[in-house]
Amino acid sequence: MEHFLVEPVCRTESLPDLMLRVSEGNVTTLDLTTVKAQFASMSQSKKLQTLESIAHAPPALQCVRLDGLLLDNTHAQALANILQRRAMRELSVENNLLTEPGLLILAEALLKGSVAVGSLTALAVGNQRIVLSTLAITRLLDAMEQSKLTTLRLGSMRDDALRERHQKIAVDNNEAARLRRKAGASTVHPPNRRAVVGRPCSLDVELMTAHLTPITEMAAQAVGVAGRSFDGNACSSFAILEKPAPLCCLQPPVGWYTITFTSSTPQAVRVAFRAGSVELPPVFVKFEAE
Numbered sequence: 001m002e003h004f005l006v007e008p009v010c011r012t013e014s015l016p017d018l019m020l021r022v023s024e025g026n027v028t029t030l031d032l033t034t035v036k037a038q039f040a041s042m043s044q045s046k047k048l049q050t051l052e053s054i055a056h057a058p059p060a061l062q063c064v065r066l067d068g069l070l071l072d073n074t075h076a077q078a079l080a081n082i083l084q085r086r087a088m089r090e091l092s093v094e095n096n097l098l099t100e101p102g103l104l105i106l107a108e109a110l111l112k113g114s115v116a117v118g119s120l121t122a123l124a125v126g127n128q129r130i131v132l133s134t135l136a137i138t139r140l141l142d143a144m145e146q147s148k149l150t151t152l153r154l155g156s157m158r159d160d161a162l163r164e165r166h167q168k169i170a171v172d173n174n175e176a177a178r179l180r181r182k183a184g185a186s187t188v189h190p191p192n193r194r195a196v197v198g199r200p201c202s203l204d205v206e207l208m209t210a211h212l213t214p215i216t217e218m219a220a221q222a223v224g225v226a227g228r229s230f231d232g233n234a235c236s237s238f239a240i241l242e243k244p245a246p247l248c249c250l251q252p253p254v255g256w257y258t259i260t261f262t263s264s265t266p267q268a269v270r271v272a273f274r275a276g277s278v279e280l281p282p283v284f285v286k287f288e289a290e
Contacts (some may be wrong), residue, residue: 015039019050025058031065039069051078059087067124068095076102080109092124094153100133107139111146121148121177126155137162140167150174195289197287200262263287 015038032039039047054064055078059174071093072081083091083106098106103125110123125140126132136138137154141162144152150173157163195201268286 003022006165011111015042015050019053022061023053025060026059027057029063029065030061032069033065033067034058036069044074048075048078051075051082052205055081055085057085061085062087063090064088065099066096067092072097073099075101076105080105082122083109084112086119088120090122091120092122092153096130097098098125099130100136103128103136107136107143107162110143110149112142114198120149122150123149124153126153131156131158134159134162136168141165144173145169148173148177150177152269153168159160195263195285196290197263197266198290201285201287215240229276 013035015032015035018027018030018035022030039050044051051066054061066079076098079091079093079102082088093106106123106125110120132154137157137159140152140154143149144166150170150171152166154166157166266287266289268284
């Protein structure tokens with residue numbers, strides 16, 4: 001797939017050594033087609049364990065290629081977990097044995113992941129042993145329509161209406177991605193939440209700007225109270241626990257930050273971030289007594 005970053009890697013490496021590098025956060029693009037024979041020789045439980053290891057790998061892993069590994073519906077939930085990784089950008093599972101039940105699991109995972117995070121931009125599920133069913137294609141297109149996917153490979157489609165809908169969604173999503181890159185876009189997850197006084201609270205920040213601008217300013221303000229600097233020093237009631245840093249930078253530019261802080265008193269806190277000229281929507285955290 002020319003749109004994908006995933007390409008075969010020309011290096012000889014054992015599967016255990018490769019997965020060790022993945023677990024250490026030293027792999028950005030994982031291509032298991034380079035160790036296809038080793039993967040095929042493993043037991044079903046070991047295959048599932050390998051897929052779950054990919055699903056729980058460090059954020060450095062962004063692109064995964066699992067083509068032609070004889071994956072079937074028994075692997076669908078593990079593939080769905082990979083698809084829903086926060087840092088996942090591209091996933092290819094073409095030329096496998098997935099049928100309608102397994103593909104519906106992936107479609108549901110894509111929809112849930114798109115609503116929760118929306119980091120996946122390319123997915124390839126075409127050329128399975130059996131042609132994709134109309135229901136599977138429809139559900140995948142439904143999920144694509146609600147997501148940031150700019151590329152969805154489905155293989156051959158005999159239904160002209162489905163093919164035209166696929167093309168329209170792809171055009172619309174690519175245009176939306178272009179506008180986000182031009183204007184800059186940011187989100188904070190979860191948008192509003194409750195926390196317990198004295199316990200750490202974490203917010204995940206997705207920053208997308210046109211010029212790889214890092215977060216330059218953070219501020220928190222207790223609702224109804226004067227503004228407080230979010231540097232851990234200028235206030236006594238709440239403090240940042242660890243200095244945020246971007247987990248990854250990609251093209252299009254994306255920065256992931258995890259902000260962890262705590263409050264010593266019950267209060268509602270308004271948290272805002274700024275990256276250069278881009279101001280993120282504020283979020284509210286309500287600290288309550290246990």
